[in-house]
Amino acid sequence: MKTLVRAGAMALLLATAAAPAAFAQTARPTADTMFQTTTLNLSAYGETRVAPDKATINLGVTSEAPTAAAALAANSEQMNKVIAALRKGGVADKDIQTSGLNLSPQYDYVQNEPPRLRGYQVSNQVTVTVNDLARLGAAVDATVKAGANQVNGVSFGLKDPTAAENAARQEAVKALQAKADLYAKATGHRVSRLVNLSEGGGYTPAPPPMPMLAYARMEKDASGGAPVSAGELAVRVDVNGLYELSR
Incomplete structure (x- = not known):
């Protein structure tokens, strides 16, 4: 009887010891199990074009005089006239901001x-x-007549780009899904689900910048005016998506 008990205990011990090894061998990942999921990592963009509803002008006055005090006084007088012309043209004080003030000596160089x-x-x-584009041309003309002798560019934008951005987002997602379907079909798969979606860009002009906004040219016409054409803004949004495919 003792011999039988000892033999049974030994067999149980051996079976118990062998179980972890057998489990470990079964649980070890194989090359097939490691690559069961096929994914696509894609990017796309959406774009919509809208008319701008505001403009930003950078202009100024440059003055020279024999002394620094005289140059500053002359410049201040002319700039006050320019600002008064802007106010008369309907531009609010909060929309006029000093962006640069410089004083520098001027030299004559002789060999x-x-x-x-x-x-x-x-x-x-x-x-x-300028929040009313209908007044843009008149505002530029008025400031030049008031003494502004530098107009460094006109940029156009949107007061609220949310609607245009959302339209671009919808176009971006449509383009991304279409690209995923195309790749899936070409490789003999189908799209199972969208795993991850991220936005890689925001409100930008097309072609890329740049802010950040599209620029217009100011061209002199035959009558001597300065007509400004606002054109359209291109609002672009970039997206990235990770898709899981299946057979």
């Missing part, structure tokens, strides 16, 4: 002679936001 101080130059730049 073989030391530089000679000619005087001083003052440059005062303001950034103006």
Whole structure:
């Protein structure tokens, strides 16, 4: 009887010891199990075009005088006239912001002679936001007539780009899904689900910038005016998606 008990105990011990090894061998991942999921990592973009509803102008006054004080006084007088013209044209004070004020000496250079101080130059730049594009051309003309002798560009934008961005997002997702379906079909798969979606870009002009906004040109016409064409803005959104495929 003792011999039988000992033999049974030994067999149970051996079976117990062998079980972890057998389990470990079964649980070990194989090359097939590691690559059972096929995925697609894709990117796409959506774009919509809309008319701008605001403009930003950078303009200013540059003045020269024999002394720094005289140059600053002359510049201030002209700039006050420019700002008054903007206000008269319907531009609010909150939409007029000083963006640069510089005072620098001016020299005359003659060969073989030391530089000679000619005087001083003052440059005062303001950034103006025009929320009524119908007044844009008149505002530019008025500031030039009031004494502005620098107009450094006009940029156009949207007061609220949300609707245009959302339209671009919808187009981006449609393009992304179409691309996923195409790749799946070409490789003999079908799209099971969208695993991850991320937005890689926001409100940008097309072609890319750049902010950030599309720029227009100011062209002189035969009558001497400065007509400004607003055109359209391209609002673009980029998306990235990870799709899981199946047979």
